[in-house]
Amino acid sequence: MADVVIQAHGECLEDVFAQMSEGMWFLMFEGAKIPNVCKWAIEVQGMDPEELLVNFLNEQIGFLEVEGLVVSQIEQIEIKKANGEFCLKSDVSGCHLSDLDVSPVIHVKAATFHELEVNPNYARVTFDV
Amino acid sequence: MSKELKLVPGQKCHWIMPKKGDMKVDGIVFATEEIIADLEGTKALWQVKNVAHLPGILKASLAMPDIHEGYGFPIGGVAATDLETGVISPGGIGYDINCGVRLMISNLTKSDVDKHMDSLVETLFRKIPSGLGKTGAIKLSKSELSKVLTQGATWAVNKGYGWLEDLEHCEEQGCMAGASPKNVSDKAFSRGSAGLGTLGSGNHFIEVSYVEQVFDEEAAEVYGLFENQVVFWVHTGSRGFGHQVCTDYLQVMRRAVSKYGITLPDRQLDCAPTMSDEGKEYFSAMAAAANYAWANRQILAHYVREAAAETFGKSAQELGMHLLYDVAHNIGKIEEHQVNGKKQKVLVHRKGATRAFGPNHPEVPVKYREIGQPVLIPGDMGRASYILKGTEDAMRFSFGSACHGAGRALSRTQAKKEISVDELRDDLRRSGVIVRSATVKGLVEEAPEAYKDVDVVVEATCCAGLAEKVARVRPMGVIKG
Numbered sequence: 001m002a003d004v005v006i007q008a009h010g011e012c013l014e015d016v017f018a019q020m021s022e023g024m025w026f027l028m029f030e031g032a033k034i035p036n037v038c039k040w041a042i043e044v045q046g047m048d049p050e051e052l053l054v055n056f057l058n059e060q061i062g063f064l065e066v067e068g069l070v071v072s073q074i075e076q077i078e079i080k081k082a083n084g085e086f087c088l089k090s091d092v093s094g095c096h097l098s099d100l101d102v103s104p105v106i107h108v109k110a111a112t113f114h115e116l117e118v119n120p121n122y123a124r125v126t127f128d129v
Numbered sequence: 130m131s132k133e134l135k136l137v138p139g140q141k142c143h144w145i146m147p148k149k150g151d152m153k154v155d156g157i158v159f160a161t162e163e164i165i166a167d168l169e170g171t172k173a174l175w176q177v178k179n180v181a182h183l184p185g186i187l188k189a190s191l192a193m194p195d196i197h198e199g200y201g202f203p204i205g206g207v208a209a210t211d212l213e214t215g216v217i218s219p220g221g222i223g224y225d226i227n228c229g230v231r232l233m234i235s236n237l238t239k240s241d242v243d244k245h246m247d248s249l250v251e252t253l254f255r256k257i258p259s260g261l262g263k264t265g266a267i268k269l270s271k272s273e274l275s276k277v278l279t280q281g282a283t284w285a286v287n288k289g290y291g292w293l294e295d296l297e298h299c300e301e302q303g304c305m306a307g308a309s310p311k312n313v314s315d316k317a318f319s320r321g322s323a324g325l326g327t328l329g330s331g332n333h334f335i336e337v338s339y340v341e342q343v344f345d346e347e348a349a350e351v352y353g354l355f356e357n358q359v360v361f362w363v364h365t366g367s368r369g370f371g372h373q374v375c376t377d378y379l380q381v382m383r384r385a386v387s388k389y390g391i392t393l394p395d396r397q398l399d400c401a402p403t404m405s406d407e408g409k410e411y412f413s414a415m416a417a418a419a420n421y422a423w424a425n426r427q428i429l430a431h432y433v434r435e436a437a438a439e440t441f442g443k444s445a446q447e448l449g450m451h452l453l454y455d456v457a458h459n460i461g462k463i464e465e466h467q468v469n470g471k472k473q474k475v476l477v478h479r480k481g482a483t484r485a486f487g488p489n490h491p492e493v494p495v496k497y498r499e500i501g502q503p504v505l506i507p508g509d510m511g512r513a514s515y516i517l518k519g520t521e522d523a524m525r526f527s528f529g530s531a532c533h534g535a536g537r538a539l540s541r542t543q544a545k546k547e548i549s550v551d552e553l554r555d556d557l558r559r560s561g562v563i564v565r566s567a568t569v570k571g572l573v574e575e576a577p578e579a580y581k582d583v584d585v586v587v588e589a590t591c592c593a594g595l596a597e598k599v600a601r602v603r604p605m606g607v608i609k610g
Binding site for chain 1: 200201224225260316319320322324329330331369372373375376379380383384396397399540541542543568570
């Protein structure tokens, strides 16, 4: 089994999500400097904060696989609850894989629901690598 | 928790975890006492117990001898549910839908290949895209990818990747019925558009091995195996496409659990009644991902044949590179089994478990039918792998299932902490194994020390009656993702 667990702490849910995202990219590139070359938006929904976080992270993994986009920074993040669903809108910056002179060290294939914990100041995610 | 297990009277290597609380059936773990002891302190047995809570589960929550901790289900977990009244759970199939193994034989011997190994490994590494972000030369439109999803390996053969005879030697002939691209998300289509013909990362590999020992001459002859023969393994799955299908349907299942009032001890086990709209839609998307994986292994096998032909200056036909078998080890299948003395259709979840149908089963290829289905068990890159055959007992005890590999002994993180890449490369070369890897870290994570001894796992599988040994092979060269 893939065994990488990341724990993130933050001042609010948005901060926790941003910290978790940073942790995931740190894991993939072992902290290599990722330049801010381009910006793009991410929008996901979830029935609860747990699903929202998993979707947020998996959306970024999808962008990496399909578009080759690597996140350097969460520029802005907003979480709202409407009609019983949680919605997240985020602007992120980063670059394309081809802009980097390093390769990903660890392939994170998915953020999972395994022993997932999310609260306004803390989250714990198990990644399938 | 291992103290709760008791040996089943009259059986060796069958351990029962008696039903209690809300468990709907017992747990049964097929293992030696040594394997059971090693599970102490892990969550694997707890997961066997959790799986026993699934609505409609039949006979028992089963664990193969390579059991280790997974997500929701243990890896090495098998659960059959009643097709009409039971559930289907994406967690019982896994993220990498139809991750599986195929094995090609050849008429080359170890001595023919030894002096060409460096060149063969380099050619394989050059031809086969591996590692994160590597896309293949095959880029597909949505309409063409839809054909892959419904045709599986047949699509690849029709495009010139391999031989028509290959299909006969694949589980499901390399194409699972019931696949529906309309139940696959646009995200999955995007992630699948450039993944065909790529190996991926993690534990996926291409391996060149030789047959070190034949245990069963009759079966080996039927399978086309002989001592010192060189064989070629391909281990990969449905890549990002399968992951996205699983991720998408875990969300569908979360809602289904509430809708149908299902209570489960672990969110990763979320499920829906197999015959509900949600269950049928997931099954059809899962079948589509399974077909993607069969097409992928078919294409990679073609590249392996090309690499061998280039290295040895003969065509793959001249080298006798026939497909022995291709088998899934992360999949959900509708099969007919004996339950309480009656034949019935069931949904068998195999999560890190290999189908191991015994002799005379109609789904075993005609060539192998009297012997039983080939069961392919990759070990690790330094020690050995096995070719087994399915048994009648597997049909009785495990819904025709056996182990799928050695099973991890060290987590990836532990492996990276404890193993030096230089020492690993030196050790492998000293033992005659040449390795190329997309990343150094990837290599260390998959070091032999990171895995249990496959000999022990296979002995336990045979002791439990789930399969019988045909041949043991040793690695000569490995391409890791």
